[in-house]
Amino acid sequence: MERLIQGFEQFRREMTAEHRELFSRLASGQTPHTMFITCADSRVMPELIFNAQPGDLFVYRNVGNIVPPYAQHVSGVVAAIEYAVTALKVQHIVICGHSDCGAMKALQNPAALKGKPSVEQWLKHADVARYVVAENRPTILGEEGLRYLTEENVVGQLEHMRTLPAVAAAMANGSLRIHGWIYDIAKTEITAFDPAQGRFRPLVADMPDATPHARFSVRLPVASAA
Numbered sequence: 001m002e003r004l005i006q007g008f009e010q011f012r013r014e015m016t017a018e019h020r021e022l023f024s025r026l027a028s029g030q031t032p033h034t035m036f037i038t039c040a041d042s043r044v045m046p047e048l049i050f051n052a053q054p055g056d057l058f059v060y061r062n063v064g065n066i067v068p069p070y071a072q073h074v075s076g077v078v079a080a081i082e083y084a085v086t087a088l089k090v091q092h093i094v095i096c097g098h099s100d101c102g103a104m105k106a107l108q109n110p111a112a113l114k115g116k117p118s119v120e121q122w123l124k125h126a127d128v129a130r131y132v133v134a135e136n137r138p139t140i141l142g143e144e145g146l147r148y149l150t151e152e153n154v155v156g157q158l159e160h161m162r163t164l165p166a167v168a169a170a171m172a173n174g175s176l177r178i179h180g181w182i183y184d185i186a187k188t189e190i191t192a193f194d195p196a197q198g199r200f201r202p203l204v205a206d207m208p209d210a211t212p213h214a215r216f217s218v219r220l221p222v223a224s225a226a
């Protein structure tokens with residue numbers, strides 16, 4: 001705890017004038033452009049790796065970067081997505097998995113979940129990845145198997161996210177784009193899901209995201225009570 005407090009004191013001492021100005025500007029509201037959903041793993045630091053400033057990213061983290069499908073149960077992540085899309089009007093949502101993920105390793109080796117009933121229950125939302133890999137790449141084990149599992153989990157969670165009505169509505173009019181990424185901790189590299197090719201490719205600025213075509217060109221007017 002002492003390290004945390006010392007760290008905060010150091011942060012305040014060394015804060016630049018620009019940061020001070022930014023914090024006072026942000027005190028009355030936020031308009032983040034992107035919601036970033038990733039794993040709780042301490043090695044994944046979105047603000048650090050994207051060189052992001054306070055106010056840029058609406059970050060949500062949980063074990064395994066999971067988004068339960070709509071109506072199955074109301075979870076913190078589902079509520080946060082709804083808020084990000086309807087109130088903050090984020091333009092992008094990224095679901096980002098990572099290398100050496102403990103949650104994905106537990107999917108590979110369910111014995112590791114003994115004595116962790118809540119984690120076990122939570123990881124049922126990642127069953128889609130386990131089944132897809134078990135059915136289609138049953139002979140690929142170890143690190144390579146873990147990579148496929150991590151990728152399929154991101155693809156599966158993107159599908160879950162599309163079942164949320166707020167997400168589906170914003171994607172239908174083109175105001176929201178969704179992205180599935182994997183962050184490699186050791187290499188500091190990101191690969192992104194390219195739905196046209198059905199695989200993950202190194203992230204570059206002009207690569208297509210995981211959003212299907214919009215069906216409406218503008219937001220539908222909201223009916224007025226008057």
Ligand SMILES: [Zn+2]
Pocket residue numbers: 039040041063064065098100101102103104
């Ligand atoms: Zn993880």
